[in-house]
Amino acid sequence: MSLRPEEWPEVPEATARVARAVAGRGAPPLTMRVRDELGELFADAEFVEAFGRRGRRGWSPGRLAMVTVLQMAENLSDRAAVQRVRFDLSWKYCLELEDVGFDASVLSEFRTRVAGHGLEERVLDLLVAALKEKGLVKAGGKQRTDSTHVLAAVRELNRLELAGETVRAALEALSAAAPTWVAQVLEVGEWNRRYGRRIDAYWRPPGSQTQRDRLAVDYGRDAVALLRAVYHPASPVWLRELPAIQTLRQITVQNYLITTDSNGAEVVKRREADKDGLPPGRIRLTSPYDLDARYGTKEDLHWTGYKLHISEVCRPPRPDDGAPRPGRRARPALPNVITHVATTDATVPDVKLVEPIHQALAGRDLLPAEHYLDSGYASAELIVGARATFGITLVTPLLTGTSRQYRENAGYQREAFAIDWDARQATCPQGATSRFWSPAKQKGRDVVVVRFDQADCGPCPVRAACTNATRWGRQLTLRPRALHEIIHANHTAQQDQAWQAKYALRAGVEGTIRQAISVTGSRRARYRGLAKTHLEHVYSAVALNLIRLDAWWNDQPLDHTRTSHLARLDLTLAV
Structure with a gap:
């Protein structure tokens, strides 16, 4: 299939006249609004490397990209999308069509070519660039990221x-x-x-x-x-x-x-797992039909497939400058735009995605000043690295320890001990000082192991609240001084109501994930393989952005979480 890039033609006069007459005085459909506001959003030249110079001439890849985005926006099958291209007047208006369209297999071939040449994210790049020119998105400000599980397009097999x-x-x-x-x-x-x-x-x-x-x-x-x-x-x-x-x-x-x-x-x-061993989950195949899908576990959730990570612009519900809050049904000043989408197999931990997300945002010149994340993405090293490399402040709670005291939220936790880094010594709440201080490596990380003498811990009246060890005294595992101080400051800040109110901004990304699942069907992958699943997620993100932009252009306010009468009564009684 060959490609000769050409500009999209003007909307046929007859098509425009009939489409506007049908739209009437109300808000035009999303497809017409996108064409009027953004014009030729996906140019053919952006996809030229995925097509050859010889062979029969193919359908416009720029318009195929738009068809795929609209397909995701309405959660349509390939055949249903082709039917819309043929018979839906608003789609013809957006795509500037006078012909009868194309066969459904063309969409499958288009996806294969785009994924095969690594152009999955090209449509999001083009949309973000167009929005930057209009001043609807820019670097700085606040962004938030979260992930959700995605079921592979294959049956789960034991x-x-x-x-x-x-x-x-x-x-x-x-x-x-x-x-x-x-x-x-x-x-x-x-x-x-x-x-x-x-x-x-x-x-x-x-x-x-x-x-x-x-x-x-x-x-x-x-x-x-x-x-x-x-x-x-x-x-x-x-x-x-x-x-x-x-x-x-x-x-x-x-x-x-x-x-x-x-x-x-x-x-x-x-093979028996306890005797012969099994391959680690990250390389273990789970289906003969999708070689990229993996078996993932998160707490009590188990699935075969992938993970979807969504990053979006966010703004506090109340202005930071003390200005009065707009009405409950007022339109936001700017739309919350999805700026990045990442897809991994189910075994990749969230913490591994922070740096790649920042690199991708830097490539789009959309690095935030503050990045809101949950604890699954966080580590002390990343807080330091994001600040030093990208100038980003990570607003995220670091996980507490895994010792008995943390699990039971009782006894003397690590924060109860005074650490004298210069003297290389720790002092317990009862006044005893440590006898052992040794730098070490645990799981590839630099740590400092601090141990108290059994002679001090043995007769201690509060020993049960401090340690269960019988052969030696209490042992602490500390990170290097700079990281330890960051961890301590983070844990202290988490108890502050002002920090908690600020961090509440992260929760809005849960609604974005819910929108992706309910609108575009992102919970289950449409296609097989990591590349095509990522393509689906990127085009779904573009579709969600267009839906949000359409609502913003039409002055439609953000939806609010609905609270049932029973939940309100329960809250009233609790107060």
């Missing part, structure tokens, strides 16, 4: 189902690519009896654990037999390069071992 479905997927790929080879090498009837249907279709696992274990071993033996047939010297070499075969090989290695019994016979056995 280890037994994964083993069987991976063999079936490999057989399907081989049967499509080399049917003659399959007929010559395999007993097709027997393999079809076991793998003719998807493992998760009309299938129930055996009732007893013994039967399930036997079936798991059978799947492993079939996988090994199939791989040996493919890698046999007489088999075509190119069969090994089929993605489904590579996936089968990797999933077989992560779930099975080949050993020998006491008679020297070969045995295929299932």
Whole structure:
């Protein structure tokens, strides 16, 4: 497919006249407002590297990008979006169309090309640049970030189902690519009896654990037999390069071992986590159909898929300059624009995203002065690094310790001890001084281990509130002095009502995540693979921005959280 960049034509006069007549005196639809306010937002030239210079001429990628954004705004399928392009007058007005549109497969090909050339974020870059020119977003100010889980566009499989479905997927790929080879090498009837249907279709696992274990071993033996047939010297070499075969090989290695019994016979056995070990979650495949999805856990939540991180501009509900607060239903001074979207697999902790987010915002010249985050993103090192590298103040609560005193919120916590860094000594609340001070490394971090003498802690009347150790006295683990002072100041500030009121601004991002889930369906991925899932999230973010801009242009105030009568009564009684 080739591309010859060209400017979007003017809206056909007949289309404009009819569209405005239909809109009447009320607010025009979002699609018409976007065209009037932002014009040719996505130029064809911005996507030229994803298309060749030869071949049949393709549909305008700039307008395909706009179609995809509008598709996300209304949570439409590809076919439904194409129908809108063909028959919806407001869409034709936005896209400046007089023709009948295109086939639904064009959208899929467009996404593949954009994701394959790393252009997923181009539409957000273009929108942000246009808004900067209009003065609707700028560097400085406040931004907030939060994450949510995203379910992969595949069924969640347990280890037994994964083993069987991976063999079936490999057989399907081989049967499509080399049917003659399959007929010559395999007993097709027997393999079809076991793998003719998807493992998760009309299938129930055996009732007893013994039967399930036997079936798991059978799947492993079939996988090994199939791989040996493919890698046999007489088999075509190119069969090994089929993605489904590579996936089968990797999933077989992560779930099975080949050993020998006491008679020297070969045995295929299932890996046991406590004996043989399993690959870490960050590299362990969870589906033969989405190789980027991972199994994630957050407290009592478990899922297979990804994480979505959203950063947006935010402003306090009341002016900082003491000016009177606008009416409850007043339009905000500027819209809260989503400035960045990141997508990771489910195993990546939030704290790993802070620096990449700041680098991305720096690339868009949208670094905030204050960045509001929850404790999952926070560390003392990041607070120091963000200030030194980007000039950003992280407004975030640092987690407290993990000792018994912190868990029970009782006894003498670390803050109860006086630390004399110059004398390299700690003093407990009872006046005893430490006898041991040693710099060390724990989990790759610099720490200082401080220990009190058993002779001081043993007869102490409040020992039970301080330590349960019997062989030695109380032990403290401190960070280096600069980080320790930051942690101490942060924990102290968290108790201040003014800090708590300021930090309440972060909670608004929860509403943005809720909007992404309810409007664009971001809870479950539409597509498979990290690149296309990220593309979906970026285009969804652009769609949400256009929805917010449309409301702002139409002087529509922000919605307020609804409180039930029962909740109000409960609050009244509590006071």
